[in-house]
Amino acid sequence: MVITRTVEARAAGGLSSLEQELLRLAGAVPDPELPVVSLAELGVLRGIRVTGPGQVQVELTPTWTACPALETMAADVTAVLKDAGMSEVTVHTVLSPAWTTDAISEEGRRKLAEAGVAPPRPQTLGGTGISGPVALDLAIHCPHCGSTETRLLSRFSSTACKSLRSCKSCGEPFDHFKEV
Template sequence: MVTASPESALRIAAEVPDPELPMLTLADLGVLHGVDVTPEGSVVVRLTPTYAGCPAVAEMRAEVTARLLAAGFADVRVVTVLDPPWTTDRITDEGRRKLAEHGIAPPGPRDTPGPTWVGLALAPPAVPCPRCASADTEELSRFAATACTALRRCRTCLEPFPHVKDLP
């Protein structure tokens, strides 16, 4: 058993890749809500999924637990936190860079909400192509490989690409 320091537990949990967007860590995506170490040495990790029914939460929980146990932490609990809910503003600048680098258009600029309806962002006014940077893109489908992405196509280079939907 290791001495359970909040810093080492946080570092380990932060490095876990997202199961659906593996180029991002849980910290990059902003789903890692926090890590606490109790006086007894138990590690409590708080995850805020991108949406309440996210099927990847079970895999996130299992991977965080496995990595912390492998690092020598004896007692690990991972809890889901839904309040406050996750928003795309939680994606870090590094996460946004990694998304674009992997051909996925990140959501709009942080702290700049687009038009919304019942808390869900409508199609953003312009989503630049992550391949050629053209702003002349169109939405093909509101849903893509994951519930938090939409499928778009660039009218300039004609390449389709996923876009992480803006959630205020």
């Protein structure tokens, strides 16, 4: 998870206890399209900063530039933070740096797999930090049986960020969270 305020705050001595609590609350909001993972686990929560008494700014980066769930994410984060006593919550959409599937935490990947969604593979090559395109025919593990004998049925599934695949071994269809 990339939290811009965390980077700034470390240089200045750390997040305030209020910011830490608000970050925890906002980060625990479930993703509206994949409610098995939180916004923090998905890596879309980019920053938080208390700007005054009862005032907080939140930065979210969508998984896709035109993500239809972004408005719901902002509304859900706003509701949670207002319930925590913040009277003014401003949510900013941050498009740079762009979100990638590498932002999904290990816990988020585990939860996706447990829910029957094949998690994306890391984009970096062999821990080198070198990123590259991911071919569509690379082995995708079936989240039901673990087989790599899977095939692409459709490049798009229930959301633009997932493709539909099926397993040749167990016969089950499943979503695969596309690598971005």
